Amino acid sequence: MEIIVLLKQVPSTESIIEIEADGKSIKKGDIKWVMNPYDELAVEEAIRIRDAQGGSVTILTAGPDKAAEAIRTALAMGADKGVLINDPQLDPGNSLAVAAALAKAAQGLSFDLIAAGMRAVDDDGYLVGTAVAEALNIPCVSMVIKQEIKDGAIVCHKTVDGGTAVVESSLPMLFTAQRGLNEPRYASLPGIMKAKKKPIDTKTLADLGLDVGDFAGCALHITALNPPPERKAGRMIAGDSPRAKAAELVRVLHEEAKVI
Amino acid sequence: MSQDVFVVAEQAEGAFRKVTFEALSEGKKIAAELGGKVTAVLMGSGVADMAGELAPYGPDTTLVVDQPALSEYLSDGQSAVLAQLIEERKPGLVLFGATVLGKELAARTAARFKAPLAGDCVTLKCADGTVSATRPMYGGKVLADVVPEGALKLLTLRPNAFEIVAGQTGGSVENLTLDVPESRQKLLEKTLESGKIDLTEADIVVSGGRGIGGDDYTVIEELAALLGGAVGASRAAVDEGWRAHADQVGQTGKVVSPGLYIASGISGAIQHLAGMSSSKVIVAINKDPEAPIFSKADYGIVGDLFEMVPLIGEEIKKMK
Numbered sequence: 069m070e071i072i073v074l075l076k077q078v079p080s081t082e083s084i085i086e087i088e089a090d091g092k093s094i095k096k097g098d099i100k101w102v103m104n105p106y107d108e109l110a111v112e113e114a115i116r117i118r119d120a121q122g123g124s125v126t127i128l129t130a131g132p133d134k135a136a137e138a139i140r141t142a143l144a145m146g147a148d149k150g151v152l153i154n155d156p157q158l159d160p161g162n163s164l165a166v167a168a169a170l171a172k173a174a175q176g177l178s179f180d181l182i183a184a185g186m187r188a189v190d191d192d193g194y195l196v197g198t199a200v201a202e203a204l205n206i207p208c209v210s211m212v213i214k215q216e217i218k219d220g221a222i223v224c225h226k227t228v229d230g231g232t233a234v235v236e237s238s239l240p241m242l243f244t245a246q247r248g249l250n251e252p253r254y255a256s257l258p259g260i261m262k263a264k265k266k267p268i269d270t271k272t273l274a275d276l277g278l279d280v281g282d283f284a285g286c287a288l289h290i291t292a293l294n295p296p297p298e299r300k301a302g303r304m305i306a307g308d309s310p311r312a313k314a315a316e317l318v319r320v321l322h323e324e325a326k327v328i
Numbered sequence: 329m330s331q332d333v334f335v336v337a338e339q340a341e342g343a344f345r346k347v348t349f350e351a352l353s354e355g356k357k358i359a360a361e362l363g364g365k366v367t368a369v370l371m372g373s374g375v376a377d378m379a380g381e382l383a384p385y386g387p388d389t390t391l392v393v394d395q396p397a398l399s400e401y402l403s404d405g406q407s408a409v410l411a412q413l414i415e416e417r418k419p420g421l422v423l424f425g426a427t428v429l430g431k432e433l434a435a436r437t438a439a440r441f442k443a444p445l446a447g448d449c450v451t452l453k454c455a456d457g458t459v460s461a462t463r464p465m466y467g468g469k470v471l472a473d474v475v476p477e478g479a480l481k482l483l484t485l486r487p488n489a490f491e492i493v494a495g496q497t498g499g500s501v502e503n504l505t506l507d508v509p510e511s512r513q514k515l516l517e518k519t520l521e522s523g524k525i526d527l528t529e530a531d532i533v534v535s536g537g538r539g540i541g542g543d544d545y546t547v548i549e550e551l552a553a554l555l556g557g558a559v560g561a562s563r564a565a566v567d568e569g570w571r572a573h574a575d576q577v578g579q580t581g582k583v584v585s586p587g588l589y590i591a592s593g594i595s596g597a598i599q600h601l602a603g604m605s606s607s608k609v610i611v612a613i614n615k616d617p618e619a620p621i622f623s624k625a626d627y628g629i630v631g632d633l634f635e636m637v638p639l640i641g642e643e644i645k646k647m648k
Contacts, residue, residue, distance in 0.1 A: 081579045081599050085469040094470065105580055164442055189579060190466055193447050198435035207404065207512040210432050213573070223516065227574065228401045229340065229427045231520035235402060238512045247566075247580060248573040285478045288444040291460070292473040299605055302626035313629050314639035317611065318647055320627060325609045327532070327588040328555060328644065 069123040069217070071114040072174055073147065074184035074197060075107045077131050077138035081189055087293045094293065103138045106185025109245035112252040113215065114183045115146040121217065123180070124148040128173055130158060130166045136268055143263035144255030150268040151177070157273055157280040161290065163191065165283035167199035172276040174204060179240055181222070186211050186244040201242035209235050211246040330420035330479060331364025336410065336433065337382055337390070338425050339372060340400040341520070344381060346492075346529050347425030351485050352385035353493040354452055355423050359388075361454035364420070367391060369413060371398050371406045376503060383498025390501045397508040401518060403429060404511040407436040412506055414441065414480065421459060426484035427528075434484045443480040448583075450489040450606070459483075467579030467602035487528045488585045525558040527575065532557030532588045533604070535577055536565060539593015539614065539633055543570040547637040548592060554641050560584065560604075562594045578603035592633040596621025613637065 079085065080100040088095050103111070114125045127142045129135050130153040139150035153169050160166060174182060182204075184197030194210075201208035213232065214225035223236050227246055237243075255263070273280060305320070307313035321328045335355040337348045352368060359366045368387035370379055376394040391413060398405040410433065414422065422437065424430035426448045438445035449461040450471070460475045461483055476483070527533060534552040536545055536559075545559065552559045561571035563578050577584055579599035589607035594600060596612070596619055604610065605624065612625035613633045622628040629636055 079466070081467060081602075083466075084598070085466045087470065094466070164438060164444070167439060192463075192465055192467065193445070194431040195435045195438060195445055195447065198432055199439035202436045202439035208432070208436070209513065211428060227428055228518065228520075229345070229429060230524070230526060231518060233401045233518040234516040236514045236516055241512070246573070247576070286438075286442045286444050287477065288446055289475045289477060290472050291475055293465075294471045294473070296464070296468060296471055296605055299610070299624045299626075301623045302610075302628065304622070304628045304630065310631055310635050311639050311643075313631065314636060314643045317627060317629060317640060318643040321588065321609070321611070322647060325588075325626065327609050328647075 069117055069121045069180045070178055071118060071123060071125045072128050072177060072179045072182045073107065073110045073114045073125060073142065074170055074182065074200060075111065075127050075129045075138060075142055076104045076188045077101050077129070077135040078104045078188050078190040081105065087295065091292050092290055101134060101137070103141055104185050104188045106187060106189070106245055108252040109247070109249045110183035110185050111142045111145055111147060112250045113245060116250070117181070117217065126151060126177055128170055129153065130169055131160065139268055140263050141255060143266045144259040145253055146259060149266055152268055152270050153276070154270050155272040159287065161191070162283055162287045163193050163195045164199060164286040167196045168203060168283065169273065169276060169278060170196070171200045171203035172278055173271060174200065181240060182242040184242060184244045186246050197242060197244040204242070207237045207241040208243070209237055209241065210244040212243045213246050213248040215243060330418070331359070331362035332417070332419040333359040333362070333364060333366050334414070334419040334422040335366060335368050335387070336422065336424045336430065337368045337370045338427060338430055339370065339375060339378060342378070344378065345425055345427060347427060347485060347487040349385050349492045350487065350490040351423045351425055352382065352387060354485065354490045356386050356493065356496070358421065358452060358454050358459065362420070362457060365389065367417070367419065369410065371409050372400050373398050379501045384494040384496055386496030386498060388499040390498065392501060392503045393506055394503065395505065395508055397511065399515050401429065401515055402511065402513050403432040403436055404513050405508045407433055408509050409506050410437060411440055420479065420481065422480070422482050424482070424484045426486050430484050434482050438482050441480050443478055443482050444476040445482040445484070446474050446476050447484045448486045449483050450486050452483065464583065467599065468583055468605060469602055486585065525556070527558045527560055527577065527582050527584055530558035530584070530586050533560045533577070533584055533586045534590045534592070535560035535562065535594060536592050537562035537594030538564040540565060540570065545571065547634060551590070551637050551641050554644055557586070562600050591621055591625070592637055594621055595619045596624060
């Protein structure tokens with residue numbers, strides 16, 4: 069199985085996100101950049117599939133120079149090679165442009181399966197993986213928590229609203245990974261050493277035969293970034309006994325907050 | 329026409345999702361500002377009889393595509409049908425609920441038409457013919473004001489974020505038969521949690537965290553049942569295997585915006601807060617008076633949740 073994994077480098081979820089003076093972007097200074105947690109699931113699953121079926125795992129990323137670190141981490145986990153689409157003209161905030169670039173790059177590699185995270189924890193878009201599948205005209209199953217390849221097809225267990233469903237899909241296809249799919253491994257020291265020698269190819273939009281003009285008009289313009297409304301500390305419920313506190317809480321929820 | 333608004337009327341198991349009514353209500357407001365019409369799009373198998381239930385939310389037209397190939401859990405068929413309808417009728421705006429299916433459908437439509445997609449919107453505005461929205465990013469740590477550009481704009485709406493406006497009059501209903509291409513996917517089985525309130529749609533959420541100490545969530549479940557709410561969990565509890573991933577509230581779980589969120593035995597990590605900080609009222613119950621969650625809660629009780637949660641339940645029963 070030739071497997072491609074779509075990977076994005078994102079701010080760690082531990083990061084405190086601050087808004088720049090221009091009010092339209094975030095301060096990047098203190099941020100710790102990591103592999104998108106949902107993409108870790110995709111990398112892990114791809115490695116397991118390759119180990120079971122043979123083949124190779126290629127990490128495909130669109131990002132700046134430092135995104136190569138995230139690819140290197142995936143290589144240290146056990147992926148075989150990486151491709152980094154690194155072009156200042158590719159706006160990382162234009163998800164459809166990123167998806168088009170990733171799809172074009174994937175077309176240049178041969179693949180049976182593409183694995184992606186269900187969303188990136190920075191833009192929370194739930195868009196790129198599915199959009200890549202649509203661009204490649206391959207079936208897509210999102211939010212997968214378990215998969216099995218048999219008889220030339222793939223059977224996926226996925227989250228649906230209100231439960232789970234089991235879906236069979238033809239190959240090649242793309243699935244997006246949901247928490248519960250697996251427990252991603254930590255890169256071992258030997259893995260980290262081996263990863264240094266694995267190849268990462270860099271591509272520009274021109275290498276892919278794409279022009280920034282192809283993406284005009286599909287951007288989602290951010291006109292302002294604001295912090296969420298500040299939640300101030302409220303009050304501690306006092307009382308002589310636990311029951312008194314419970315009674316007071318119920319009273320305020322009913323009479324003041326009017327939520328019960 | 330470009331002032332017209334499509335609303336995907338998502339349904340499953342013979343019932344519309346609550347967010348469908350929210351999206352229709354909002355679509356009506358936006359269409360009025362744009363000077364256009366609202367069209368509800370109802371796709372599925374055995375759904376034709378449901379069209380009338382949308383009337384109180386006032387769609388000018390309801391398009392019904394009722395064909396066996398249209399599963400409510402797979403996006404292949406619905407995405408093809410929606411694309412045909414968009415090409416034919418050329419709306420300027422398409423609204424979806426930000427549900428699992430809604431997000432998939434919206435993403436496929438965005439890619440197919442190269443149309444910008446604003447996901448999980450919590451506010452929508454229309455001024456001088458320009459539609460703008462607010463959507464959370466970074467797990468809710470930032471709210472982005474966005475303006476989609478282009479002839480076709482797609483938005484998914486967060487459940488529970490928009491008001492339902494009923495008591496309106498529905499317009500015409502058109503039953504259509506379209507060419508649905510053979511799907512490359514097959515639904516083999518589905519397992520639905522019957523009677524369970526969806527976390528993202530619930531008005532009240534009672535959550536338990538590390539303080540529960542194990543997988544016995546009885547006290548949480550009983551309070552949730554009493555209040556007609558849903559049960560949530562922190563990442564710590566899910567990582568321990570005490571609750572399913574589907575119950576997780578937080579940056580790598582679900583983002584919820586109920587009227588009341590009761591956090592029991594949850595310390596209040598940044599990522600958990602990102603998942604519930606848009607709740608209208610937050611109550612925190614924790615043994616530790618220094619727990620960070622108290623600085624974000626409207627009401628806090630320092631105490632043992634195994635004592636406090638049942639007592640709160642008893643006091644609620646007295647009140648009813």
